[in-house]
Amino acid sequence: MKFIDEANISVQAGHGGRGSISFRREKYVPRGGPDGGDGGKGGDVVFEATTRMSTLLDFKYQRRFEAKNGSPGMGKMKNGKAAPDLVIPVPVGTVITDRSSNDVLADMTTDKQRVIIAKSGRGGKGNTFFTTSTRQAPKFSQDGEEGESKEIHLELKLLADVGLIGEPNAGKSTFISVVSQARPKIADYPFTTLEPVLGVVGHKKANAFVVCDLPGLIEGAHQGKGMGDRFLKHAQRTRVLLHLVSLAPDETRPAIDRYRVIEKEITKYFDDSKKRKRIIVLTKSDLVDNTVVTDVLKEFKKAKIKAPLIVISAATRTNVNLVLDALVKELETNPK
Ligand SMILES: Nc1nc2c(ncn2[C@@H]2O[C@H](COP(=O)(O)OP(=O)(O)O)[C@@H](O)[C@H]2O)c(=O)[nH]1
Numbered sequence: 001m002k003f004i005d006e007a008n009i010s011v012q013a014g015h016g017g018r019g020s021i022s023f024r025r026e027k028y029v030p031r032g033g034p035d036g037g038d039g040g041k042g043g044d045v046v047f048e049a050t051t052r053m054s055t056l057l058d059f060k061y062q063r064r065f066e067a068k069n070g071s072p073g074m075g076k077m078k079n080g081k082a083a084p085d086l087v088i089p090v091p092v093g094t095v096i097t098d099r100s101s102n103d104v105l106a107d108m109t110t111d112k113q114r115v116i117i118a119k120s121g122r123g124g125k126g127n128t129f130f131t132t133s134t135r136q137a138p139k140f141s142q143d144g145e146e147g148e149s150k151e152i153h154l155e156l157k158l159l160a161d162v163g164l165i166g167e168p169n170a171g172k173s174t175f176i177s178v179v180s181q182a183r184p185k186i187a188d189y190p191f192t193t194l195e196p197v198l199g200v201v202g203h204k205k206a207n208a209f210v211v212c213d214l215p216g217l218i219e220g221a222h223q224g225k226g227m228g229d230r231f232l233k234h235a236q237r238t239r240v241l242l243h244l245v246s247l248a249p250d251e252t253r254p255a256i257d258r259y260r261v262i263e264k265e266i267t268k269y270f271d272d273s274k275k276r277k278r279i280i281v282l283t284k285s286d287l288v289d290n291t292v293v294t295d296v297l298k299e300f301k302k303a304k305i306k307a308p309l310i311v312i313s314a315a316t317r318t319n320v321n322l323v324l325d326a327l328v329k330e331l332e333t334n335p336k
């Protein structure tokens with residue numbers, strides 16, 4: 001079970017630009033004095049906290065970050081351009097540590113918080129700077145300073161964006177294992193655990209989000225077990241609830257009835273449960289004929305349930321992407 005997202009990356013701030021060695025050359029000034037400008041400073045490596053991200057998934061793909069170098073100085077006293085800072089967005093909650101010293105460099109606690117993690121090098125002085133009364137034509141300049149480079153560890157406590165709810169056996173664990181790297185126990189019998197299982201989902205170009213299997217919500221409740229703080233925190237944080245209802249033929253009661261039982265149960269845990277967005281997912285469609293699916297859909301329609309309804313099979317992956325599309329859309333229109 002994974003509650004922590006981690007990544008190791010390396011960052012390199014920009015080198016300062018070299019100062020210029022240059023002398024004035026004008027038509028009527030045969031031996032012009034020095035006019036080499038200074039080099040520009042390199043770019044800093046800056047981390048910026050954002051609520052738009054929930055995971056460190058992006059850092060699995062890109063592990064090295066380099067800010068640009070400053071431009072060299074030029075003649076005619078022109079200074080080189082400073083390089084722009086490299087701004088790396090990280091989710092709010094990310095802790096940044098230096099891997100060589102183990103020092104915590106930053107705790108990114110608030111949206112838009114910015115911290116310089118690797119400082120850039122200053123630009124070098126041009127030869128003009130080194131002119132003195134005894135040295136009127138210095139033929140040297142200064143190199144820019146090196147930018148800092150660091151090996152960085154990022155760590156984030158995961159919190160769920162999407163909660164999976166549904167009866168035992170509805171297919172929650174299977175769903176999360178199909179859409180993420182999470183590998184919960186999948187059982188043919190109601191499996192009870194009070195530990196939430198989290199999965200990081202990367203879908204198309206969208207920001208990765210965290211899906212949480214909330215088995216304890218119903219299964220634990222049946223057995224009168226108390227729920228841990230950590231568990232409830234995950235449940236409360238979710239912005240969308242994915243309600244899974246099995247279509248399997250071995251179910252004895254109609255899908256719509258089983259759906260209602262769970263919905264009623266949920267109101268005990270979420271004070272705003274009426275408002276919290278739902279997506280209803282009818283699962284295990286591979287086990288039934290189309291006519292059965294059509295009948296169940298009719299029942300839901302008759303009951304005037306407004307939430308989007310998607311029929312899937314996690315076993316054959318049918319329509320699983322449609323669920324992810326719907327989740328992305330919902331999370332984007334309903335930010336943290
Ligand atoms: N045929 C089929 N079986 C499924 C599908 N999804 C889940 N199952 C099976 O249904 C049972 C319960 O699934 P599980 O994911 O553990 O349900 P949970 O209790 O809601 O977490 C397991 O035997 C799964 O293999 C599906 O799409 N098709």
Ligand SMILES: [Mg+2]
Binds near residue numbers: 185191
């Ligand atoms: Mg399960």
